[in-house]
Amino acid sequence: MNMAEYELHCFAQSGNAYRVALMLNLVGADWRPLFVDFFVKGIPRTTEYRSAINEMGEVPVLVHGARKLSQSGVILTYLAERTGKFVPRGDEQRLEALRWIIFDNQKVNGFLGPYRFLRNFAKPRGHPAVMEFLKGRIDNALGIVDKRLSAGDYILGSEPTIADLSLVAYMYYPAEEFGFDIAANHKHIAAWLDRVRSLLGWAHPYDLMPGYPLPQ
Amino acid sequence: MNMAEYELHCFAQSGNAYRVALMLNLVGADWRPLFVDFFVKGIPRTTEYRSAINEMGEVPVLVHGARKLSQSGVILTYLAERTGKFVPRGDEQRLEALRWIIFDNQKVNGFLGPYRFLRNFAKPRGHPAVMEFLKGRIDNALGIVDKRLSAGDYILGSEPTIADLSLVAYMYYPAEEFGFDIAANHKHIAAWLDRVRSLLGWAHPYDLMPGYPLPQ
Numbered sequence: 397m398n399m400a401e402y403e404l405h406c407f408a409q410s411g412n413a414y415r416v417a418l419m420l421n422l423v424g425a426d427w428r429p430l431f432v433d434f435f436v437k438g439i440p441r442t443t444e445y446r447s448a449i450n451e452m453g454e455v456p457v458l459v460h461g462a463r464k465l466s467q468s469g470v471i472l473t474y475l476a477e478r479t480g481k482f483v484p485r486g487d488e489q490r491l492e493a494l495r496w497i498i499f500d501n502q503k504v505n506g507f508l509g510p511y512r513f514l515r516n517f518a519k520p521r522g523h524p525a526v527m528e529f530l531k532g533r534i535d536n537a538l539g540i541v542d543k544r545l546s547a548g549d550y551i552l553g554s555e556p557t558i559a560d561l562s563l564v565a566y567m568y569y570p571a572e573e574f575g576f577d578i579a580a581n582h583k584h585i586a587a588w589l590d591r592v593r594s595l596l597g598w599a600h601p602y603d604l605m606p607g608y609p610l611p612q
Numbered sequence: 613m614n615m616a617e618y619e620l621h622c623f624a625q626s627g628n629a630y631r632v633a634l635m636l637n638l639v640g641a642d643w644r645p646l647f648v649d650f651f652v653k654g655i656p657r658t659t660e661y662r663s664a665i666n667e668m669g670e671v672p673v674l675v676h677g678a679r680k681l682s683q684s685g686v687i688l689t690y691l692a693e694r695t696g697k698f699v700p701r702g703d704e705q706r707l708e709a710l711r712w713i714i715f716d717n718q719k720v721n722g723f724l725g726p727y728r729f730l731r732n733f734a735k736p737r738g739h740p741a742v743m744e745f746l747k748g749r750i751d752n753a754l755g756i757v758d759k760r761l762s763a764g765d766y767i768l769g770s771e772p773t774i775a776d777l778s779l780v781a782y783m784y785y786p787a788e789e790f791g792f793d794i795a796a797n798h799k800h801i802a803a804w805l806d807r808v809r810s811l812l813g814w815a816h817p818y819d820l821m822p823g824y825p826l827p828q
Binding site for chain 1: 667668669681682683685688689690707711713714715717718721722738739740741742752756759760805
């Protein structure tokens with residue numbers, strides 16, 4: 397049996413996991429996905445998963461030799477440092493990338509993810525007041541990202557970095573899953589999504605990770 | 613006029629800003645707070661603030677010489693590297709601290725902050741369905757932190773690091789402001805909050821930053 401260098405605990409619908417799967421693909425890593433059944437079996441929430449894989453009860457988890465890393469922002473940082481690709485140049489850029497990664501996890505995809513989950517997958521679906529709350533926060537955060545991207549091709553300027561790979565997390569999923577169209581309402585984000593999509597090795601989350609479509 | 617080495621844009625009710633104010637005080641830095649009027653004037657949301665201070669429309673912002681840093685996780689990282697204090701030791705610990713800082717920003721204080729805001733300060737107050745949504749996420753995240761702290765005095769083990777200073781963000785504010793008692797329901801968190809409180813230089817957020825109490 398062939399072992400891949402990197403193994404990624406993930407599933408197709410997770411934009412958090414997609415950040416890492418995309419980076420692995422873009423850097424041409426030798427990797428394979430390990431399917432985590434979130435929707436039918438609820439694996440990440442089980443005691444076994446929490447004790448053996450990730451105490452935070454989440455994907456993604458990257459296995460690399462003896463290392464087991466979780467939180468996409470950590471994994472992107474690790475891969476950038478190891479591969480020298482998508483790495484922010486210099487101390488100032490390193491901190492600036494981290495700034496956008498934290499902002500993303502808290503306010504951009506940190507709200508886009510739950511919004512899409514509550515609209516598409518959760519049973520029961522999200523309460524309208526919750527959806528309105530999340531949407532307000534999303535609109536504010538997307539506005540900040542769009543404004544940022546009006547000043548340069550990528551978040552840190554002319555070159556793509558891990559800050560971009562973090563921020564695209566949920567943005568390639570179909571607009572129908574959100575009920576609103578991110579690209580149509582934010583022209584700088586739209587152009588940037590096209591730019592990232594044109595990078596060699598880009599693939600859609602539903603093609604890159606197992607578990608799509610969901611069993612009926 | 614005396615200039616302090618560090619200046620921190622902040623206000624007393626912001627747990628996000630408290631992380632940084634607390635670290636500055638714990639390391640004995642020469643610092644002073646710059647009051648940002650969030651509640652009466654809504655300063656962080658203004659175009660002026662966004663263009664001159666922080667495009668993300670948030671506090672904290674640390675000014676250090678020509679540098680202007682935002683996102684508490686970035687500032688804690690910067691201060692740890694500069695001062696050598698509360699710094700995670702070695703590569704593995706550095707990534708592990710970052711893991712908890714991102715988790716904190718997304719799911720622990722990332723939800724505690726809005727919950728307390730919607731319960732105490734927002735007009736109108738938060739919708740009950742929103743409060744229930746946030747509380748469910750908070751309970752899950754606090755459970756994960758409590759379990760982690762059952763294994764060691766601090767998040768990374770025997771010594772306090774920036775992961776701890778991040779995670780305490782909103783946890784010293786009065787229980788009445790949340791309507792539930794974090795410490796009473798999580799004994800390992802309670803003991804850890806006592807440990808951090810006993811560090812030389814610790815001060816309560818309402819004593820450390822300007823703007824408390826709010827004008828009536």
